[in-house]
Amino acid sequence: MRLRRSPAAVAAAVAALVVALAGTLTGCGTGERAAADGGNERFTLRIGVIGSGNRLTGPVGYLHDRNALVPLLAEAGVADITVHTFPNGPDLNQALVAGELDLATYGDTPALVARGAGQPTRLIAQAQVGMDAGIVAKKQGGPRSLQELAGRRIATQTGSYMHRYLLGALSDAKVTPKEIVHIYSSDVEAALERGDVDAAAVPAANVEALRAKGYPVIDSLAEDHPAYRGTSATVVTDAFLEARPGFVKVWQAAQVEATRRAKANWDDYLSFAVKVGGFPPEIVRRTTLAEQLPDTPFTEEGLTLLEGTKRFLVEQGFVRRDFAIDDWIAPGARG
Structure with missing residues (x-):
């Protein structure tokens, strides 16, 4: 089978970038920005996603579209959010390792490939489970x-x-x-x-x-x-987490609340999904399923699917170095 293994190629590039930019990640990237404000001043959270139009999707996107996400993150010092879209996961991974993003929410496969290449990230939530x-x-x-x-x-x-x-x-x-x-x-x-x-x-x-x-x-x-079936992965960089260790719980609480509001206002949420997805309403209704939106940051089903995906990617050579999912999850994130 002749495959164009661009994920593996990107993984190798990411690994090289990790070494070359090690000083950047700890010195002049997110770590410096957080260190400069002592972890207390308000800051702009830089989020990377896959798509177009620099817009968040899913329940957190639903809240952000209604100016309700930033207030939920204020306790962690978030004053504003900037969303940066990428055409695919490997491109997002390169921006993440370069210190241009604080957080990324995207599919599990590119997130696993990046971690297997040594990219310094921590998994803090799965916002969607069972993607078709x-x-x-x-x-x-x-x-x-x-x-x-x-x-x-x-x-x-x-x-x-x-x-x-x-x-x-x-x-x-x-x-x-x-x-x-x-x-x-x-x-x-x-x-x-x-x-x-x-x-x-x-x-x-x-x-x-x-x-x-x-x-x-x-x-x-x-x-x-x-x-x-696919799952999503929300990750932060190690440098960001080290500077703002309380962020994880605040983000998780915001995700749970966003999911609760989306399910409580399902028709309104579907209207939002139509607006950001670009598909006809009837297709959005058939393919946007409430059961794919977990009520907690992690579920057993989501972690089982994630482990299965990782194992397959290791066997196929896309993940170059195996690792334990529990070691990838941010400390205290499953509590």
Whole structure:
């Protein structure tokens, strides 16, 4: 199987950056900013996410959109939030290791790859558990089963939970594709239409949007491979956590409250999800599920899925150095 292992390549780059920027991370990045204010003055929290438009999504995004998130974080000294979006996890990881971000909330796969490369982060919460995806095929002459993916060119957003799912599904089916290529989920339809690829693994909302246009769906993550469902990971840098050790509990409390408000105002939350997601309301309603939003920072299901993803990534060589999830979680974060 010829794979373009961009997550592993980025992991190697991240490891080199860790060494080269070690002084930066402890001297002139977040650590210096926090040290300068003694951990007491108010500061701007820099959050990295995957997407576009520099907007938070999910329950914390819902609260931030209503100017209600910063007040919940004020106890930790947060005066404002800036959101920085990246096209994929590896790009976000590079900004995180360079000290350009304090916190990142994104998919578990790139977060695990970064940690396995030695990136100094701590896991403080999982905001979403059980993220779904699927494999769609081109309309004319495309595959109609996992077995028919043998010798075909498949697209996915490399370094994502969809990529992990795709690799797992192919391995289970003992199928070797011709090639796996990196294409952003938003660009998959054009690639399928042109025939550049035969199939693609994309998130649930994209699956439903493509299904509505007549693209065959040949595999479902939640239905066919539930053990590979994705989770989100919220991480902070070690330097930030060292300077502001009380931040974790404040963020976790804010996430719990955001989830509570989202579920209590579900129709309003779905309207927000439509606004930030760019998909039609009917698709958002079908693919935005309350049960995917945990009521606590960590759940047994979420940690089990996370451990399974890590084990698979280690076996595949995407995570270069194995580690214990418990050692990655910030001290006291599971209490």
